[in-house]
Amino acid sequence: MWVFLLKRVLIAIPTLLLISVLVFAVIQLQPGGFLENMLDDPRVSRQTVEHIRAQYGLDQPVWAQYLNWLKNIVLHGDFGFSFLNNRPVSGLIWERMGWTVLLAVLTILATWAIAIPLGIYTAIHRRGLAATLANLVGYFGLATPDFLVALLLIYAVLSLGGTNVGGLFSPQYIDAPWSWAKLRDMLGHLWIPLIVIGLEGVAGLMRQMRANLLDVLNQDYIRTARSKGLAERVVLWKHAVRNAINPMISIAGLSLPNLISSTIIASIVLNLPTIGPFLYQSLLDKDQYVVMALLMLSALLLMVGNLLADLTLAWADPRIRYE
Amino acid sequence: MNSPVSSRPRLIDRNGPLYLAWRRFSKNTPGVISAAILLLLYLMALFAGFLAPNNITTQHPEAVYQPPQRPHLIRDGRLTWPFVYQLKKERDPVTFITRYVEDTARPTPIRFFLRQGEPYRFLGLKTNLHLFGVAASEGYLFPLGTDQFGRCLFSRILVGSQVSLTVGVVGVFISFALGILLGGISGYFGGWTDNLIQRITEVLLSIPRIPILMALSTVIPARWPSTWIYLGIIAVLAFIGWAGLARVVRGQVLALRDVDYVTAARSLGSPDLRTILRHIVPNLTSYLIVTATLALPGYIIGESALSFLGLGIKEPMASWGLLLKDAQNFQALGLYPWLLTPGLLIFLSVLAYNFLGDALRDAADVRSLD
Numbered sequence: 001m002w003v004f005l006l007k008r009v010l011i012a013i014p015t016l017l018l019i020s021v022l023v024f025a026v027i028q029l030q031p032g033g034f035l036e037n038m039l040d041d042p043r044v045s046r047q048t049v050e051h052i053r054a055q056y057g058l059d060q061p062v063w064a065q066y067l068n069w070l071k072n073i074v075l076h077g078d079f080g081f082s083f084l085n086n087r088p089v090s091g092l093i094w095e096r097m098g099w100t101v102l103l104a105v106l107t108i109l110a111t112w113a114i115a116i117p118l119g120i121y122t123a124i125h126r127r128g129l130a131a132t133l134a135n136l137v138g139y140f141g142l143a144t145p146d147f148l149v150a151l152l153l154i155y156a157v158l159s160l161g162g163t164n165v166g167g168l169f170s171p172q173y174i175d176a177p178w179s180w181a182k183l184r185d186m187l188g189h190l191w192i193p194l195i196v197i198g199l200e201g202v203a204g205l206m207r208q209m210r211a212n213l214l215d216v217l218n219q220d221y222i223r224t225a226r227s228k229g230l231a232e233r234v235v236l237w238k239h240a241v242r243n244a245i246n247p248m249i250s251i252a253g254l255s256l257p258n259l260i261s262s263t264i265i266a267s268i269v270l271n272l273p274t275i276g277p278f279l280y281q282s283l284l285d286k287d288q289y290v291v292m293a294l295l296m297l298s299a300l301l302l303m304v305g306n307l308l309a310d311l312t313l314a315w316a317d318p319r320i321r322y323e
Numbered sequence: 324m325n326s327p328v329s330s331r332p333r334l335i336d337r338n339g340p341l342y343l344a345w346r347r348f349s350k351n352t353p354g355v356i357s358a359a360i361l362l363l364l365y366l367m368a369l370f371a372g373f374l375a376p377n378n379i380t381t382q383h384p385e386a387v388y389q390p391p392q393r394p395h396l397i398r399d400g401r402l403t404w405p406f407v408y409q410l411k412k413e414r415d416p417v418t419f420i421t422r423y424v425e426d427t428a429r430p431t432p433i434r435f436f437l438r439q440g441e442p443y444r445f446l447g448l449k450t451n452l453h454l455f456g457v458a459a460s461e462g463y464l465f466p467l468g469t470d471q472f473g474r475c476l477f478s479r480i481l482v483g484s485q486v487s488l489t490v491g492v493v494g495v496f497i498s499f500a501l502g503i504l505l506g507g508i509s510g511y512f513g514g515w516t517d518n519l520i521q522r523i524t525e526v527l528l529s530i531p532r533i534p535i536l537m538a539l540s541t542v543i544p545a546r547w548p549s550t551w552i553y554l555g556i557i558a559v560l561a562f563i564g565w566a567g568l569a570r571v572v573r574g575q576v577l578a579l580r581d582v583d584y585v586t587a588a589r590s591l592g593s594p595d596l597r598t599i600l601r602h603i604v605p606n607l608t609s610y611l612i613v614t615a616t617l618a619l620p621g622y623i624i625g626e627s628a629l630s631f632l633g634l635g636i637k638e639p640m641a642s643w644g645l646l647l648k649d650a651q652n653f654q655a656l657g658l659y660p661w662l663l664t665p666g667l668l669i670f671l672s673v674l675a676y677n678f679l680g681d682a683l684r685d686a687a688d689v690r691s692l693d
Binding site: 145301 | 522527530532533537545620624627632634651656657660666669670673
């Protein structure tokens with residue numbers, strides 16, 4: 001197991017390096033830049049800009065800039081400087097990383113808690129109103145972009161007279177210390193982003209779980225279990241579901257990129273304190289170090305998530321051994 | 324059947340694989356309905372200028388955020404020629420919010436095949452013929468309401484469909500060309516070429532889609548003309564999209580590489596690229612068509628998401644995502660729900676492509692070759 005873990009980490013290093021090259025190249029290709037835009041302000045002279053440029057080594061050749069950037073990340077954990085916020089990038093990102101991961105993890109838990117039972121239910125009751133309804137929700141989830149789901153939910157809440165849209169807290173709780181009232185207020189806001197981020201996942205997982213379970217239920221060992229007189233409940237939960245659920249873990253790993261993308265879009269539309277709006281704003285303002293750091297981090301999140309999915313699979317399925 | 328016509332070789336081979344696939348497809352009701360919906364949508368995009376009653380850039384400052392006008396058939400209890408009422412502004416006595424109400428004193432007949440307004444281009448000819456509308460002298464017709472500048476949403480949706488529906492098709496074509504070529508080379512040659520291409524696809528696949536799409540779209544200079552930006556967005560989508568396809572093609576080519584007829588072609592001296600493109604790829608055709616159809620919705624959603632964020636298609640062009648951008652303002656959304664109608668078309672086209680892809684897969688009976 002540890003050897004496998006080590007191997008995966010070692011393989012990830014060259015990939016991350018290549019990603020860093022790509023990310024850096026994309027940012028270099030952007031026309032203009034934050035410092036360029038500063039010149040629009042009449043109080044800023046070209047000399048000041050040149051001075052800042054020299055200070056951050058942005059006057060050096062491109063390859064030297066890249067090596068500098070990489071060296072600072074690897075040696076000092078320093079992701080550069082946010083010109084927009086006038087602060088180092090690392091601190092800015094950590095503030096938002098917590099919410100991003102929390103939102104993603106909560107969504108994963110919620111999707112599983114909803115999609116797996118629904119998938120099992122629709123596999124057992126293939127016809128009927130509930131199954132049709134679940135399938136409809138599934139198709140809706142697959143064919144509606146996240147931002148549209150967000151807009152529809154916002155409209156629904158607004159037209160029902162609600163006001164708890166956007167953000168994670170009502171204004172009076174934003175700077176308040178944690179309390180039960182604040183937590184309750186957050187839960188009142190949280191369900192919208194959870195649905196927006198999770199709907200597509202629920203739809204996909206539900207369909208997959210249904211297909212897996214139907215496959216498993218047709219296998220010989222299920223017939224054997226039934227014919228030796230086991231209760232249907234035992235056959236279903238101990239024999240069928242146990243086996244149908246394992247492939248879902250690797251699928252959860254594969255659906256991570258979508259989850260991260262959804263989190264970003266949903267956060268922009270709903271104005272949540274995650275890396276989404278931060279990335280968006282930095283892109284618009286061409287705050288290059290922030291953008292590069294966030295792109296690298298979203299790739300890193302994805303890799304860590306995939307690794308966790310593989311480890312979970314090994315833990316859940318005794319047939320899988322990583323040597 | 325003794326007529327001379329039928330003695331000619333039949334164009335349709337009733338036992339051919341294509342015909343059998345067609346028979347299977349035509350039995351799949353959701354698939355056929357989806358194909359019909361898509362056909363309608365694309366016809367709508369083609370004839371957008373003709374179907375749209377108004378010019379998409381003309382602003383009507385006196386009709387800002389006007390709700391949709393409903394067509395009427397009955398006036399004073401009698402059936403009449405279809406007409407709409409003009410809307411007049413009214414201030415709510417309690418909330419002081421301006422509202423539009425139907426001005427029943429001003430019924431305006433809907434006219435068909437109307438020549439008015441700015442000319443549009445259709446297949447190279449310039450015309451100002453519109454399928455329907457109301458005479459400019461008599462009032463307005465906004466079937467789906469107007470936006471913040473008083474522009475006709477219905478017309479903008481129609482013209483926007485030209486962008487939204489073609490981005491996917493063109494994007495998929497480009498990524499397929501890249502994916503087939505690079506995936507084919509990767510699977511066929513193996514060794515270090517394979518390794519290199521695999522690493523590149525891995526990099527592209529290991530960054531979540533939305534952030535990298537957002538970053539790439541900011542590379543397109545904002546001062547470019549809108550048609551260039553349109554091409555730029557397609558390029559961005561294709562740049563990310565080919566990696567997944569290349570991986571799929573590689574797997575298939577790997578499985579086909581050592582099949583006898585490929586070995587035969589090679590030993591007869593067929594050059595490598597020819598072997599890939601003439602002998603291996605044709606065998607993957609049905610598989611590729613299905614994959615393309617199922618990949619298309621991703622492009623439509625990708626474009627709409629970018630345009631929605633203001634990073635994609637720019638004014639004066641229109642696309643469904645860009646139109647939804649107006650609904651991003653919570654207050655506007657609550658008061659003017661018709662701004663959400665472009666979303667319905669995104670939903671419809673994505674769903675139709677998904678069903679069509681599933682139906683094609685069942686019809687072609689494509690199994691993975693490995």
